[in-house]
Amino acid sequence: MVSSETGPYSDRTIADGIWRYDFRTGGPGGDNAKLIAAYELKVPMMLFRKLRPNVYQALYPVFVTSVDRNAGYVTIAIEDLRDVGDHTPSAIEKRYASIIAKRRIHQPAFRAMVLRAYETRCTVCRFGHAELLDAAHITADSESHGDAEVTNGMSMCKIHHAAYDQNFLGISPDLVIHVNRELLAERDGPMLRHGLQEMHGQSITVPKAKNEQPHRDRLAARFEAFSAR
Numbered sequence: 740m741v742s743s744e745t746g747p748y749s750d751r752t753i754a755d756g757i758w759r760y761d762f763r764t765g766g767p768g769g770d771n772a773k774l775i776a777a778y779e780l781k782v783p784m785m786l787f788r789k790l791r792p793n794v795y796q797a798l799y800p801v802f803v804t805s806v807d808r809n810a811g812y813v814t815i816a817i818e819d820l821r822d823v824g825d826h827t828p829s830a831i832e833k834r835y836a837s838i839i840a841k842r843r844i845h846q847p848a849f850r851a852m853v854l855r856a857y858e859t860r861c862t863v864c865r866f867g868h869a870e871l872l873d874a875a876h877i878t879a880d881s882e883s884h885g886d887a888e889v890t891n892g893m894s895m896c897k898i899h900h901a902a903y904d905q906n907f908l909g910i911s912p913d914l915v916i917h918v919n920r921e922l923l924a925e926r927d928g929p930m931l932r933h934g935l936q937e938m939h940g941q942s943i944t945v946p947k948a949k950n951e952q953p954h955r956d957r958l959a960a961r962f963e964a965f966s967a968r
């Protein structure tokens with residue numbers, strides 16, 4: 740299944756993580772029959788969410804949670820929302836769905852989008868192993884649902900992400916790395932010296948595409964918090 744506003748199915752979101760797909764024209768045969776069979780046999784399916792042109796997020800498993808033959812549509816939900824997707828969800832269930840979807844759909848999508856934009860390297864030190872990289876938020880993500888913007892993220896290794904979150908390390912809007920004054924004055928082993936102190940005054944490496952670079956206003960807001968520490 741491909742989920743896209745411009746795709747072959749007319750789909751819409753019932754709750755975060757639960758979608759309605761109208762039957763394709765041509766009656767109950769073909770793809771519609773496959774969806775109905777998937778519902779009856781309870782077989783898992785894979786859903787491709789379109790994040791941007793040519794970039795999809797694969798969601799697996801998803802299930803057909805209801806079929807309305809008369810109105811001509813099915814509902815599809817991620818596994819954790821099967822019990823919500825088989826009926827019209829209440830307001831409370833919709834809130835629950837958005838919490839689950841944030842963890843299962845939006846956070847992984849944000850991480851994938853940010854790591855891809857930064858070519859799977861830490862923006863501070865260029866460390867390049869995905870297992871030890873995070874998508875760090877620049878400012879707190881206030882969106883309760885929806886995919887966080889790449890421009891509010893930076894790919895960082897675990898140590899630099901933690902240092903950034905704790906304001907040991909700041910990034911000014913002109914993309915320069917600043918290390919906390921007290922930390923700069925400290926004397927310790929190679930992690931402090933090479934991993935942090937030597938980063939001071941260097942520039943971060945950002946994606947080439949302008950629309951994927953960190954948002955300057957967000958950097959400025961965040962840098963104020965670092966400077967006030």
Ligand SMILES: [Zn+2]
Nearest residue numbers: 861864896899
């Ligand atoms: Zn790093």
